[in-house]
Amino acid sequence: MIALLARDLRLAVRAGGGFGLGLAFFLIVTALVPFGVGPEGGTLARIAPGILWVGALLACLLSLDRIFALDFEDGSLDLLATAPIPLEAVVAVKSLAHWLTTGLPLVLAAPVFGLLLNLPGPGYGALVASLAVGTPALSVIGAFGAALTVGLKRGGLLLSLLVLPLYVPTLIFGAEAVRRGAGGLDFATPLMLLAAITAGALAGLPFAAAAAIRVNLR
Amino acid sequence: MPLRMDRFSAPDASLAVTGLAVARAGIAVLEGVSFALSPGQALVIRGPNGIGKTTLLRTLSGLQPPLAGRIEGAAEAVAYAGHADGLKATLTVAENLSFWAAIHGSAGIGPALAAMNLTALQGRPAGSLSAGQKRRLALARMLVSGRPVWVMDEPTVSLDAGSVALFADAVRAHLARGGAAVMATHIDLGLPGAAVLDLAPFRARPPAEGGLAGRFDNGFDEAFA
Numbered sequence: 001m002i003a004l005l006a007r008d009l010r011l012a013v014r015a016g017g018g019f020g021l022g023l024a025f026f027l028i029v030t031a032l033v034p035f036g037v038g039p040e041g042g043t044l045a046r047i048a049p050g051i052l053w054v055g056a057l058l059a060c061l062l063s064l065d066r067i068f069a070l071d072f073e074d075g076s077l078d079l080l081a082t083a084p085i086p087l088e089a090v091v092a093v094k095s096l097a098h099w100l101t102t103g104l105p106l107v108l109a110a111p112v113f114g115l116l117l118n119l120p121g122p123g124y125g126a127l128v129a130s131l132a133v134g135t136p137a138l139s140v141i142g143a144f145g146a147a148l149t150v151g152l153k154r155g156g157l158l159l160s161l162l163v164l165p166l167y168v169p170t171l172i173f174g175a176e177a178v179r180r181g182a183g184g185l186d187f188a189t190p191l192m193l194l195a196a197i198t199a200g201a202l203a204g205l206p207f208a209a210a211a212a213i214r215v216n217l218r
Numbered sequence: 219m220p221l222r223m224d225r226f227s228a229p230d231a232s233l234a235v236t237g238l239a240v241a242r243a244g245i246a247v248l249e250g251v252s253f254a255l256s257p258g259q260a261l262v263i264r265g266p267n268g269i270g271k272t273t274l275l276r277t278l279s280g281l282q283p284p285l286a287g288r289i290e291g292a293a294e295a296v297a298y299a300g301h302a303d304g305l306k307a308t309l310t311v312a313e314n315l316s317f318w319a320a321i322h323g324s325a326g327i328g329p330a331l332a333a334m335n336l337t338a339l340q341g342r343p344a345g346s347l348s349a350g351q352k353r354r355l356a357l358a359r360m361l362v363s364g365r366p367v368w369v370m371d372e373p374t375v376s377l378d379a380g381s382v383a384l385f386a387d388a389v390r391a392h393l394a395r396g397g398a399a400v401m402a403t404h405i406d407l408g409l410p411g412a413a414v415l416d417l418a419p420f421r422a423r424p425p426a427e428g429g430l431a432g433r434f435d436n437g438f439d440e441a442f443a
Contacts (some may be wrong), residue, residue, distance in 0.1 A: 002320075003316075003317055003320030003321055004317075004321065005308070006315075007309070007317045010309065010313070011308060011309065013305055014308035014309070073302075074302055074303070074304055074305060074306070074307075075300055075301070075302025075304035076304040076305075076306070077302055078276075078279075078281060078298065078302070078304070079298065079304045080320070080321075081281060082279050082280060082281065082293070082296065082297070082298045083318075083323060084294065084321065084323065085321065085323065094297075144385070152220060211433045215438075217281050218281070218282040
């Protein structure tokens with residue numbers, strides 16, 4: 001399993017692996033918003049929590065279809081399915097690799113992007129905490145969507161349509177945590193609900209995704 | 219221990235199939251397939267295009283459930299090599315092979331590289347290999363899997379005569395260690411005592427003759443019953 005994680009990380013940083021793509025996308029979104037809504041600081045500060053979370057979510061979505069599609073196309077997924085590690089573990093490890101290459105850089109870079117959107121001072125802690133707690137759920141839910149659409153031609157678009165509604169609870173509680181943090185309020189409640197969504201997704205979805213892959217490999 | 223040269227312990231290298239029916243895209247293609255394979259034996263599967271060779275091999279590997287019949291022998295004993303080579307273009311030859319060795323818990327890729335004449339290429343990215351070299355790398359993966367039953371789909375595609383001989387040697391050595399092999403191939407590898415199974419008589423018959431042809435796999439309905 002460590003070998004699989006190491007391989008996926010290595011593939012991500014090699015040419016064409018897409019590492020940094022999500023981060024660059026996030027940067028562009030947050031840089032474009034002030035151009036669109038104008039440089040007025042108060043407006044930006046009010047919409048910053050929502051924009052930051054929507055941006056993170058779309059950045060995650062960008063690389064989802066690669067999780068299984070590439071392995072399916074070159075035949076590796078067949079081989080992984082017959083390998084001695086359970087397919088549920090394969091899904092979990094590949095979700096982890098996706099989070100390490102997409103979610104974690106977003107968490108680390110988010111404070112910088114918060115500056116671009118004039119996020120109020122107290123909001124930074126909430127932003128980093130909510131992204132750190134919430135982005136693993138984005139990766140696991142996304143891996144489930146990718147498992148459902150693996151093997152479909154142009155499955156990427158269908159994947160977005162399937163996955164985005166499932167992201168709604170994460171978005172609501174994530175943005176709420178940042179909004180409360182930015183307003184100087186206690187954000188423990190939305191953060192805990194966010195953690196609950198992540199824990200539930202981590203516990204259940206690898207099994208669902210593995211079942212979906214088995215059906216798609218037939 | 220670089221490569222498993224000992225005789226295979228559990229899981230056993232035997233495979234027995236009785237009354238197997240398989241379906242491709244939910245439609246029955248073969249029925250009544252029976253054979254038994256004991257350690258040291260090879261089975262060559264023949265049949266015209268579309269008869270269901272690949273489907274049969276995927277079923278034997280546990281990638282899809284049989285429509286009917288029984289497969290005795292652990293799915294964990296089977297190493298599968300399909301049409302696709304399963305290589306990552308941006309990883310080197312050694313990285314590709316080391317990954318599968320780690321997944322299968324076997325140590326050392328040196329002997330497998332040597333057996334498939336890939337030692338000189340081990341630092342090259344797999345994407346820069348020729349089709350035949352990629353195929354050799356895919357077959358070297360069978361050696362590092364350490365599994366007793368090799369299930370291979372057209373393993374000699376794009377191999378030159380020298381590489382086919384290398385591959386035949388590897389299969390012979392595998393059989394001599396007590397392994398078994400099932401392969402769909404149309405060329406003669408000169409394997410001692412290899413049985414040949416022609417699939418033409420097992421084509422799924424129409425329902426009027428008591429066959430399964432045209433019957434859909436109702437696994438989905440059963441799953442939601």
